[in-house]
Amino acid sequence: MAMPQIAVRRHDCHGCPLHALCIDEAPAGAALPVQRQPCLAQRSLRLSAGEHLFRVADDTARQLYVIRAGDIKLYQHGRDGGQHIVEFLGPGAWLGLESLFQPQHTAAAVALSACEVVVVPYPWLTALLDRQPRSAEAFAQMLSATVARHQRHAAMLRHTTALQRIAQFLLQRLELAGAAQGDATPAAPRASLPMSRQDIADYLALTASTVSRWLSVLRRRGWLVSGQRGVTLPAPAMLRRLAAGEVPAEPD
Amino acid sequence: MAMPQIAVRRHDCHGCPLHALCIDEAPAGAALPVQRQPCLAQRSLRLSAGEHLFRVADDTARQLYVIRAGDIKLYQHGRDGGQHIVEFLGPGAWLGLESLFQPQHTAAAVALSACEVVVVPYPWLTALLDRQPRSAEAFAQMLSATVARHQRHAAMLRHTTALQRIAQFLLQRLELAGAAQGDATPAAPRASLPMSRQDIADYLALTASTVSRWLSVLRRRGWLVSGQRGVTLPAPAMLRRLAAGEVPAEPD
């Protein structure tokens, strides 16, 4: 059985998160340029659940990270010992943007589950950015999207009730799961919650008690099935109405 | 009186906010390179108080802005009609970072006082970034600082009481005023408040009532003198203690 021999492996980096940044430079069958090397020579790192990737005030080691698999939470310390979760990050997300080209990290990152992260040294990044104009644009766009995302999250934390925040959070997790599946199952209302209730609370500026309370209410009403680290949402439409504040949020 | 004739005006752009980005390429008496041109050929814009620089969903026009003089507030619309102030920006600050290389603005910017802003078209920026490696780094650093700043602000809005937020805000305005004066008057405890009480409230995720109430308390206690658009803080040390939550925040 003579299989056709492939002249150039088109995409070793097809599933690579750097893809979006480095694909532009090789429009079609062009020879793989030098810059493509990072995609091939990736150095990756494995973390088990609970292990820190970096902590606050750690040296940045002049590198950042891209999550290939697993979930990571990015957090800061609140005055009172409680922690303030900046973001939950999944596969494809970049880590270390908040301290780019700066000596120390201003946040900490810890694995929620077993993770694989790709290491991206600054030199690789700058080389890419300098040699290839459009990549600088793409990277700037990603940074600005991060700014915009944080602005939206900050906005959500004001003028919204606990229930609204929880509903929005669930929807966010839901469409995140949907995007990962490539919309293959658009009607599968399953969302993963790899983080603890306390983590959810710290993300939404609530207490674990309150999160638990409202989740119970949703469960009692049938808007949410099952309870622990995964959840199915049979009525996303209703959740959307809750998130928008169209329902007065009765306790029971 | 024969004044010595200056051979080359060293820095036409000395007071220019782009300075930090473009100074590196001309270490010393080097001839002014082409890239320096933007500094000289700046197109600037004047706004009177209350005038919008851009609104949400406006076209970005592929340009961003740097404030040369005046104060601008950057805000988004909250669901309930109230507005959520992202940041107050003064001279030297960049505007439009949250929608960089994207078609539409995700926030609105309005002048609080008479302003002068410098227009920076994307092409200038990309030209600068592409030609000069260190500028890309500086720019990325600024973007990442913006991310970090928003993270800190979001962190402040949790686990802090109304009084703490107000104290922190006043201190922030104070050191901002100090920085503008180049620390010429380090002991001059004067801060400008070019925004309304409602704006302060929207920035701190409070109500105008609450802001007014606590400012009154501070005034009654003598930690704060005068009231309207400017304010003097005779006891910054006490404010710092309040901001840190070391004082139980008694109403009176």
Add this chain to the structure above:
DNA sequence: CGAACTGTTGACCGAGCTCAAAGCAAGTGG
């Protein structure tokens, strides 16, 4: 099986919001 941890639920309480009224400053027109 017990220990330690996470999640759930209840009772109470307080910080800040809502609603409302009055005080003040700046502008307008007679």
Add this chain to the structure above:
DNA sequence: CCACTTGCTTTGAGCTCGGTCAACAGTTCG
């Protein structure tokens, strides 16, 4: 110069949402 308007600020009274504290249930791991 003053009556009138308009918008911002201040202040009061009551109420509500979510936090605090605490007890209990369920899970994981030795």
